[in-house]
Amino acid sequence: MKVVAFIPVRGGSKSIPLKNIKLFCGKPLVCWSIEALENCELVDEIIVATDSDKIENIVLMQAYKKTKIYRRSAENACDTASSESVMLEYINYAQLSDSSIFMLVQATSPLTETCHFTEALSQYNGGKYDSMLSCVRNYRFYWNVDGTSKNYDYMNRPRRQDFQGELMENGAFYINTVRHIREVGNRLNGKIGIYEMPEYTATEIDEPDDWIVLENLMRKHVLSKTETLRKPIKLFLSDVDGTLTDGGMYYSENGDELKKFNTRDGMAFQLLREAGIKTGIITSEDCLLNRSRAKKLKVDYLYQGKKAGGKLSVVKKICEDMGITLQDVAYIGDDVNCIELLSWVGLAACPSDACDKVKALPGIEVMSRKGGDACVREFVEKIL
Structure with missing residues (x-):
């Protein structure tokens, strides 16, 4: 019947x-x-x-x-x-x-x-x-x-x-x-x-x-109960603008572009490394500032200029190389170009000021902190 x-x-x-x-x-x-x-x-x-x-x-x-x-x-x-x-x-x-x-x-x-x-x-x-x-x-x-x-x-x-x-x-x-x-x-x-x-x-x-x-x-x-049963995370990924930063674009008098990062988020990446978890940054924008920040954070993977569909295909390739599945991945992002990847990973999160469509995703963890305000650190502490 x-x-x-x-x-x-x-x-x-x-x-x-x-x-x-x-x-x-x-x-x-x-x-x-x-x-x-x-x-x-x-x-x-x-x-x-x-x-x-x-x-x-x-x-x-x-x-x-x-x-x-x-x-x-x-x-x-x-x-x-x-x-x-x-x-x-x-x-x-x-x-x-x-x-x-x-x-x-x-x-x-x-x-x-x-x-x-x-x-x-x-x-x-x-x-x-x-x-x-x-x-x-x-x-x-x-x-x-x-x-x-x-x-x-x-x-x-x-x-x-x-x-x-x-x-x-x-x-x-x-x-x-x-x-x-x-x-x-x-x-x-x-x-x-x-x-x-x-x-x-x-x-x-x-x-x-x-x-x-x-x-x-x-x-x-x-x-x-679901937190107790959750599988250990093997790869942690983050977006940049609006997640590792407050989403603002700052410019000097000389026209230099500036971004504001949070040191507590930096410590989060160190804590992940010490726990044996691979880390990476996946972002739609391609710029020197992101490369500099990724180098300082000592991430294992950096992919820039990746739009919505490109983010998922890149992460699938990383998973294939690592011998893991998307369910072993944690990702935090804030805007519509993150939705596809957020929908596929095993553990998804977003800042408290993420766009409504992201916050509406089933199963996503909405942090209490905003982008650039140590929301990545908050997510990492939940994982660890």
């Missing part, structure tokens, strides 16, 4: 404007859900249903393999439209077969990982349930407005470890068949199964405070 993951994302969010593509831990919010689904072998197709050109452009820029854009109607993109309305709109448009599995995924739950989708779909495929939803176990005590306790006996208050808690819908995803959704017009029906997710996934992003809370939870529970 075909499995379709469906992510409805409107451009008209009121509480957080364009929240679905606002950077969350350095990546557009919707990209976290898309990438978790892209890595799920049980998902055949991912549909991002949007009414926004900006959201469409951000998603298409990532060159995902299983993801497609569906332009939802204005009627089903207004504040009062339900998720069911746009689900049914797409199901009828795509003429999906009744036997297809349809999974509604909410972009506002970015802590949902590939393992959660895989486990839930495997559970659903067991055939015990007509539909399923994700929940977390909540250990709060609830009261009714008339002053009576709802889920515990206050005269015999249980300890947390003895309290089973209650299952709370966390809104991460819902699974059903196309046939059931057509028949009842709802994401759930019949015998409903529960996929229990970790307690830290309870919050959905709706208000600005949710953003702050979830970014910290993401770093603690999700990103910390």
Whole structure:
């Protein structure tokens, strides 16, 4: 059976404007859900249903393999439209077969990982349930407005470890068949199964405070795992203008061109050498200043005058000579001519003042420092 993951994302969010593509831990919010689904072998197709050109452009820029854009109607993109309305709109448009599995995924739950989708779909495929939803176990005590306790006996208050808690819908995803959704017009029906997710996934992003809370939870529970599993870097590369420098062009009265470099970035290259990591500079501009700086830094590779596509081809050749892959390479750059290379290397980073298209790349690490302000040193310290 075909499995379709469906992510409805409107451009008209009121509480957080364009929240679905606002950077969350350095990546557009919707990209976290898309990438978790892209890595799920049980998902055949991912549909991002949007009414926004900006959201469409951000998603298409990532060159995902299983993801497609569906332009939802204005009627089903207004504040009062339900998720069911746009689900049914797409199901009828795509003429999906009744036997297809349809999974509604909410972009506002970015802590949902590939393992959660895989486990839930495997559970659903067991055939015990007509539909399923994700929940977390909540250990709060609830009261009714008339002053009576709802889920515990206050005269015999249980300890947390003895309290089973209650299952709370966390809104991460819902699974059903196309046939059931057509028949009842709802994401759930019949015998409903529960996929229990970790307690830290309870919050959905709706208000600005949710953003702050979830970014910290993401770093603690999700990103910390990827950092632990990351392969050692064997080659470190950097751009120059806007990365090793502040991007400014300075001229003396005699017309001499000057650039401002940061000594802390210089120490970063020394630390890399001491760690046995090869280093290099790849830049679009060809000038004597860059050669002088590269010589002082004692880099192993210097390539100048390399435009966007040229940068990637050069690095591929370096990797071939070193007997490594692009996944063994770390690169930091700041502008559109760096995007192709940033998209291919194993570890990508950019200064905090990089262009928006660079900062929107999936998986990129956005430094807290600007270009020329020791952002390269910050990146190197993360690596080491």
